[in-house]
Amino acid sequence: MQELHTLDQLGKVHLMGIGGVGVSAVARLMLARGLTVSGTDAKELPVLDDLREAGARIHVGYAAENLGDADTVVISSIIKAGNPEYDEAVSRGLRILHRSQGLAATMEGHHVITVAGTHGKTTTTSLIAFMLREAGISPTFAIGANIASLGFNAEYGAGRVFVAEADESDASFMNYQPDVVVITNIEADHLDHYGSVEAVHQSFHAFASLLPADGLLICCADDEGSRALAARMRRERPDLRVQTYGFSEDADRRLLDAHPRDNRFACTLEWGSGQETDLEIALPGNHNLLNAAAAFAVGLDCGLDPEAAVEGLGAFTGAARRFDFRGEAGGVRVYDDYAHHPTEVLAALRAARAVAGTGAVHVLFQPHLFSRTNEFHREFGQALSLADTAYVLEIYPARETPIPGVTSELVTKELDTAGGLVSTGQAASVVAACAKPGDVIMTIGAGDVTEQGSAILAELRTRLGS
Incomplete structure (x- = not known):
């Protein structure tokens, strides 16, 4: 266990990656506890306006001067040396806490x-x-x-x-x-x-x-x-x-x-x-x-x-991206799920089977991380085979660099159902073409596959009507 910190030790707190779901939660709680809070993210996000309204000083784009007179810096795991704010915090000898340590203080x-x-x-x-x-x-x-x-x-x-x-x-x-x-x-x-x-x-x-x-x-x-x-x-x-x-x-x-x-x-x-x-x-x-x-x-x-x-x-009606109902068009229901481990994919598809009843289940899956795909491609293929059709996008790399020989084809080779590889641009039309009234379509994965839901619904409206 790392050193524990209390709120009165932290002084003024600057949070890097403040727009992320984990770091923004820490910022929100620190503001509620009366701390002076500032933060930076790489791009403008809706959550930043919420934090501004709560009293945080927010910057978009990393720069050393954004730290101001901060006493403590809170970072997520993706913040590394080479980030100008991180390097500035190190050079000043500021207290640097992982997001979880900041949360522990609250x-x-x-x-x-x-x-x-x-x-x-x-x-x-x-x-x-x-x-x-x-x-x-x-x-x-x-x-x-x-x-x-x-x-x-x-x-x-x-x-x-x-x-x-x-x-x-x-x-x-x-x-x-x-x-x-x-x-x-x-x-x-x-x-x-x-x-x-x-x-x-x-x-x-x-x-x-x-x-x-x-x-x-x-x-x-x-x-x-x-x-x-x-x-x-x-x-x-x-x-x-x-x-x-x-x-x-x-x-x-x-x-x-x-x-x-x-x-x-x-x-x-x-x-x-x-x-x-x-x-x-x-x-x-x-x-x-x-x-x-x-x-x-x-x-x-x-x-x-x-x-x-x-x-x-x-x-309770659910958490975002956990069997999240995106809409219905032409009698086809579209759901989105964050599942990115074979057991999670299997659970999501079993739930889809229960919801679909006598209808078919179609899935658009995006593997997350090269390392996870390399480790579990067989299990992913087996889980996806529970669907009537399974189409797979290229790997969402997130924080990783490519691993030679590791592609989504490792997953599709293990499929025991209809489907296969599909490009981002063609995915919505290909998946929508499989569905008929009473069916369920799921977009599954921890990457940007979630953005395909609205495109699939648009395709369904064109093909089957509203």
Whole structure:
């Protein structure tokens, strides 16, 4: 764990990459706590106006003089040496904190609930924050996506509870001091950082070990990695409270009889000795029922009445780019999802199958990162084969440089369904041509594939009418 900092140590704070979803959340909370905040981003973004209105001094375009009289600089993982502001901060000897360290400072004095996992953490964190707010607890929260149901991805509440999404991608979740840890699942990912699957699992173990005596660890019993962590922590830390949730028979919060119900998804949730309640949510798929069960377990620990907890969960309408309904044209529904790991892709397509009913499912997928494509191209191909047609764009590189021989063709070679490679310019027309009334189209990936949704809807209107 890194050195912990308190807000009164930070002085005036300058945030680099302030338009990013994670850094903007830190800025919003620091402003709410009364700090003097400035920041820079490479381009003008809508969130910057929100931060200006909240009192931040904002610059567009990096320059050394933008630091002004800052005492502390907060950066995201993409800020490196060579950035003029970063280099200026180093030359001045300013305190430089990772985004997660800045967020940890805003947690001071709170009961901290953190949600980690390879998949599902954004939705689960959002469900918890929304449920608690609906119940009148007024939590502070910081989430890795914009949440329409909550208004923003971060808000400073009047209550003592702080709910935060904990990012494992670079092990920065080790900067927190959680009182409650939720682990949705543990799988191989971010191997460019960790190097091995074993190191991934060890990182989650180290994170759970941050819990204090009588802290609460909540793990998914249906996921092998999360289940193993729960068992290990029960052996190593008898001073902790460890709970599990899932469809597994031995789960402490057990889900039964999952089924669609009028465009919603429902199940029975057993949560104690002979105690059960009906859980119904607006989010499709068994994986989202699991996310809701994790949130329910947190709600009980916060003292919520079970009926109040499920009522709040049922009113939540989703996080941005998590099975996000983009529109309907010609009887074809179009959804967008951020899934960028094979397990996430499979979960998204299973949900699409449930929503489509007797209709077909068509997917436009964009791999994210050369390293992840190289590691999981077989698994991506297998997951995408659940769709009736699967078209694949070229890899979205994000922070990486190309790896020789690693292209989207590695994925398409593994497809066991119709489809194949498609260019960005042709994607919308090619995918729309596959669909007929009653079908579902999904755009999937963590890159700019999300921009294809509106183009696909336009093509559908031309082909099938509105």
